[in-house]
Amino acid sequence: MSDRKYAIGVDYGTESGRAVLVDVATGEQVATAVHPYGDSVIDETLPGNDIPLPPDFALQNPADYIEVLRETVPAILREAGIDPDDVIGVGTDFTACTMLPIDDLGMPLCMKPEWKDNPCAWIKIWKHHAAQPEANRLNHIARGHGERFLDRYGGKISSEWLIPKIWETLNKAPEVYEAADRFLEAADWIVLQLTGAERRNSCTAGYKAIWSKREGYPSDDFFAALDARLEHVVDDKLSRDIYPLGHRAGGLTQEMARMTGLRPGTAVPVGNVDAHVSVPAATVVEPGRMVIIMGTSNCHMVLGAQERIVEGMCGVVEDGIIPGYFGFEAGQSCVGDHFAWFVDNCVPAAYHEEAGARGLSTHQLLEKKAAAQKPGEHGLIALDWWNGNRSILVDVDLAGLLVGATLATKPEDIYRALIEATAYGTRVIIEAFDKNGVAVNEIVACGGLPERNRLLMQIYSDVTGREIRVADTAQAGALGSAMFAAVAAGKKAGGYDSILEAAQHMARLKDVVYRPNPAHRNVYDQLFAEYQKLHDYFGRGRNDVMKRLKALRLQALAGA
């Protein structure tokens, strides 16, 4: 044992799990290890089975999650060369809603021979989209009943969330529904595996299961209106015991200690979600600063002292991000994905050659060329809806738009216009929060994009008129999980008594600050007015051409 204490954060992503060993006093990330899931995302056939899965299925194998612990935790202990006695806690975060049916002992049904060939017995991950009919029906009924919970979710429950996914199982595989003792978020299941205790966390319950601290779940009457068989789903298949983030779920079991090389009883906090756990890792534990996790998509998180209803937010959850505050979440469904699509599909050979000759990636070359322009110079404006619009329109049937192209338009022009479009989309979200009394005075960015694209950061600052700082970690999820682990361990064990305290010591920002350029802001204000006009025209029903094009596309593909 030494004076230095450590916490481990394990971040479960879509393709792999990553463990990071963090110095509790300083936040230094001492060692890291990644393990890809053996079965990755299961969307064609189940393991050991060659029957094709239905469309829109996206499953995972829970054994892969255990393998992550078995491989990565010993690896980081070895790499750091530390005494396991000095590890005071191990925390986890997960994609969500990523859910599974379990038996009364916590065993996933898909791990039992009698259920292994039933797709609904497996883990449905966040991007499983086969419950859209159930989500549509749920929203229709909820609106009919005037259910107020809709307001907390921007007016719409997503097909990605827990209740539609459970209902889908009831419809497609009632025998699985029947056999399931409970349905659980993977975020809570991994904690159950680590500690032997089921301690459902307030983040997934609030953001994905229509639960709120003050109102609980929707009423049994509402569930009965969905489907008589669902009337008692909460008591029969879920649980009303929900624990705030940072709460100590329990101590590591003997078996898990043996597998990971950690000490039995090591503190484990309740589960968390990858995006939400990044907020304190980006130093934000109070209202006023928005955290944007920028990657393939953007996730916007901000805290407030009161519950506010904001158009198109993904959710507002008390204790959902930081205990004691209302956590607001909004999102853009396509950001880095835009740029990747563009580079893969729209950039001519000469650019790839020039990039190669100059020792740059194609993204870097495009960024350099685009950065040489003044705002407005390319004459373009885009709507960033290549993958629909999450916030604030909550409409997956919207699609991309580019206006202003001429024969002089170059690839870097379109690249820059796409970056700007995502910045305008973020400004729409910020203004929706601001208008409804949720202050956004400043932005902290984390995720992959802020590290790689300075032009993008400057454009976001110019467009939003906010200063932007960048979290000083490439692994905000794992760091946040380690921080909550230190809170679960508590001050006496060498950790912290609150996530605020943990953030003061373990999280920090880079020195760089992006500040709005006044001349750029003026042009971007004009361009943003154009964006808003197009946004409302195409997004609020004045011209539903995007939906009609999608319907024609589906007809054509169906051979109709």
Next chain:
Amino acid sequence: MSDRKYAIGVDYGTESGRAVLVDVATGEQVATAVHPYGDSVIDETLPGNDIPLPPDFALQNPADYIEVLRETVPAILREAGIDPDDVIGVGTDFTACTMLPIDDLGMPLCMKPEWKDNPCAWIKIWKHHAAQPEANRLNHIARGHGERFLDRYGGKISSEWLIPKIWETLNKAPEVYEAADRFLEAADWIVLQLTGAERRNSCTAGYKAIWSKREGYPSDDFFAALDARLEHVVDDKLSRDIYPLGHRAGGLTQEMARMTGLRPGTAVPVGNVDAHVSVPAATVVEPGRMVIIMGTSNCHMVLGAQERIVEGMCGVVEDGIIPGYFGFEAGQSCVGDHFAWFVDNCVPAAYHEEAGARGLSTHQLLEKKAAAQKPGEHGLIALDWWNGNRSILVDVDLAGLLVGATLATKPEDIYRALIEATAYGTRVIIEAFDKNGVAVNEIVACGGLPERNRLLMQIYSDVTGREIRVADTAQAGALGSAMFAAVAAGKKAGGYDSILEAAQHMARLKDVVYRPNPAHRNVYDQLFAEYQKLHDYFGRGRNDVMKRLKALRLQALAGA
């Protein structure tokens, strides 16, 4: 001398001139020769001078036109091995408005040492765009005076046309205006060179010089309202003697006969314009069939028995295409140019490699991939305004639009959407004619695109709901000029007494017919409704975002 008689057509394009020797009885194209202009398009500095030209200047050297005759006519006579006595006529067609100032002997001012360093002394070709301020002012004044001639030109006189170009010379180089005995279309100047006679043709006079058979030029009062110095421009610098197409301008001069190897006195018809002369070469000498010359841009020509006012047409001119009819012209400013832009700027390396491996051009590969789709399958719609909109909106400040892109959108999807957009644009033009009593029952295509892109032809047929036939000549311009030469020679000399008769014998269609596919039409009717809605929203002032983006672009480029 033999029984076979021949006519020569010389087609003066933007980069080169082409002569074709045609069998008068059959239309067979016996020999052809091309000569590129030595000075090409002069847009940087004048020959023998290194002072930069002002922006938007596009000039040419008249000596290059003479060189075309000197090089190509002897070459085709040699190639065909025929007796010059058997050549009964030589006709010409030109780009327009391509104009020049001459002295009293017909000598271009730019060929005189005292004027050779003055840009306005040279030939301003059709795409010389420096007279926009004069065109704007002219249109403003004409609207203020309620000048009815505007109706004949879709409401707007183009900066490419004769009066703005003359006025520009008066403003920028009054000494050139003063020194010029007359201003002339190059189409008429080359006839003056061939015959020694100035015989201005009804086509360029009507389409480019605001002349009509019934009303003549605008009044001296109108010209005085433009600029007091222009009051007598028609009588001082032009001519009121205008001759119908096919009229014999004269016989070949001794000097020209010596240079070309043809006989003195060989019949020469009045000049003509490349697009317009293609109409009879596409067999069309009567109302009801529209000729579309498809290349970098589209030119739409249709005949009518009455004058009709059609929104956005380029012009309606009595005797302007075929004597005895009103010739209607409309156009799309960006067609092949769209596809070329797309291939140059938006197609990834993998496509070029695949095309190479399959022995295809990139265009052919995209066409193959796009042809495998059903209408509507790509989910996209575009407005074909990458180079503004000629007909029917007459607005160069409009720009391109693409709506419906998703992360699944592939290059062939956009390629097909651009083709379809140009087809929708053509349907808008056809419907404007139809609605105003100018029947378009069928289409005949000529130009470069119909030869190369079967998918495009089928889409045009499906979208317009019209059968499309294709002219059986790759050189419709030169063939048409040879046909008018045969008319100028007359029946006694072995030619024809009318262009109708010439068309019956010398022009033909290919066997291929593109017929609308009823299932495709149904989908395209729905897509066309979407196109129209976007067309009107962005094109008729409801959202002038394209103009505002252009203004911002110009500001940014000016460093404002």
